[in-house]
Amino acid sequence: MTFPEPRQLYYVAEATVHLGEDPALGESQAEAAVAAYRTASEDEWAFGDEAGAQTDLALARIARGEIEGAAEAVRPVLDLPIEQRNFGITSSAQRVHAALHADGRRSCRAAAGLRDEIEAFRYPDVGAHPVTPPVGSAAMTPVHLAGPRLALREVEPEDADALLAIYGDPEATRHLSFEPRTPDQVQAIINRSIASAKDTPRTEYCLAITRLGEHQLIGYARLATEPQQAATIGFALHPGEWGKGLGTETVHLLCALGFNILGVHRIWAARSPLNEASARTLLRAGMTEDGRIRDHVFVRGAWRDSITYSILEHEWSPNDVLGVTADER
Numbered sequence: 001m002t003f004p005e006p007r008q009l010y011y012v013a014e015a016t017v018h019l020g021e022d023p024a025l026g027e028s029q030a031e032a033a034v035a036a037y038r039t040a041s042e043d044e045w046a047f048g049d050e051a052g053a054q055t056d057l058a059l060a061r062i063a064r065g066e067i068e069g070a071a072e073a074v075r076p077v078l079d080l081p082i083e084q085r086n087f088g089i090t091s092s093a094q095r096v097h098a099a100l101h102a103d104g105r106r107s108c109r110a111a112a113g114l115r116d117e118i119e120a121f122r123y124p125d126v127g128a129h130p131v132t133p134p135v136g137s138a139a140m141t142p143v144h145l146a147g148p149r150l151a152l153r154e155v156e157p158e159d160a161d162a163l164l165a166i167y168g169d170p171e172a173t174r175h176l177s178f179e180p181r182t183p184d185q186v187q188a189i190i191n192r193s194i195a196s197a198k199d200t201p202r203t204e205y206c207l208a209i210t211r212l213g214e215h216q217l218i219g220y221a222r223l224a225t226e227p228q229q230a231a232t233i234g235f236a237l238h239p240g241e242w243g244k245g246l247g248t249e250t251v252h253l254l255c256a257l258g259f260n261i262l263g264v265h266r267i268w269a270a271r272s273p274l275n276e277a278s279a280r281t282l283l284r285a286g287m288t289e290d291g292r293i294r295d296h297v298f299v300r301g302a303w304r305d306s307i308t309y310s311i312l313e314h315e316w317s318p319n320d321v322l323g324v325t326a327d328e329r
């Protein structure tokens with residue numbers, strides 16, 4: 001298998017820059033990759049790879065002590081619109097941030113300025129360390145969040161059938177806090193989801209989960225903000241999509257929404273004691289089991305306990321869990 005030329009040049013540069021043994025060679029290879037992406041045909045171009053080449057160029061220049069040249073190299077990445085800042089891209093920017101923080105560069109004013117810019121890029125709406133609770137801010141409407149394989153978007157009227165395929169399904173709802181929904185009930189959920197996006201302040205994010213680059217709803221995710229800079233999450237995928245790591249990625253995207261965009265401090269979730277898939281998914285996504293709420297929900301004619309999980313803002317980072325690789329960028 002051969003890659004298009006820009007990608008080959010990018011991978012060569014990536015290897016040299018990360019080995020770190022020859023920054024001058026890394027710089028010239030990264031320059032070649034950046035130039036190749038600038039003139040790439042539509043088939044050869046991939047914005048994630050182009051951003052990777054640009055951050056490699058920045059890293060090589062930092063290694064050579066050329067901070068202004070690094071700022072110039074990474075500028076197109078920092079100018080990307082929010083919806084294109086997926087995990088691969090924010091992780092690449094984070095590597096530049098870390099390199100700027102290394103010994104010997106900490107006191108350099110140009111390095112500090114570029115670090116500030118990267119922090120503003122990673123936390124576009126609320127600043128790196130929000131001091132006032134931004135909960136309920138309408139900072140991200142409409143939502144567009146992208147992971148390696150999934151995206152979250154706002155719910156639309158046309159999503160009713162796809163949501164019914166999940167919420168009307170006995171298997172998919174077996175452990176949820178409600179019985180399978182009727183088409184009318186699903187329509188009402190769609191209507192409420194759309195209406196809640198217009199609330200000011202917005203406290204509910206009921207979102208469609210789609211495959212990256214596709215429009216079809218394959219799952220439904222909800223994040224609701226609460227007092228004390230907290231948020232609760234819930235999610236369900238179509239059974240045909242289970243077992244491929246997409247549940248883990250969904251939790252990760254909800255954490256990105258909560259921590260990066262809305263500035264919450266704590267995100268939590270509750271599952272049925274029998275919901276083993278949810279237990280494993282929440283742990284896999286980096287959450288910690290907190291305990292049990294007794295008789296939390298009344299469902300199918302009986303009270304049911306819930307097991308709860310949480311993750312705190314400092315426990316989460318955009319590039320863990322999913323193991324983003326150069327290929328996925």
Ligand SMILES: CC(C)(COP(=O)(O)OP(=O)(O)OC[C@H]1O[C@@H](n2cnc3c(N)ncnc32)[C@H](O)[C@@H]1OP(=O)(O)O)[C@@H](O)C(=O)NCCC(=O)NCCS
Binds near residue numbers: 176235244245270278
């Ligand atoms: C919960 C749900 C989203 C998991 O999605 P998924 O894409 O299958 O999960 P992933 O593939 O990311 O798997 C995450 C972990 O769960 C494990 N897992 C998934 N399904 C499982 C099952 N049925 N039984 C036991 N473990 C399971 C995986 O092996 C993986 O664990 P590991 O990484 O330790 O091996 C999905 O089962 C679902 O939509 N269920 C119905 C709705 C629901 O229960 N939502 C949760 C409400 S709290």
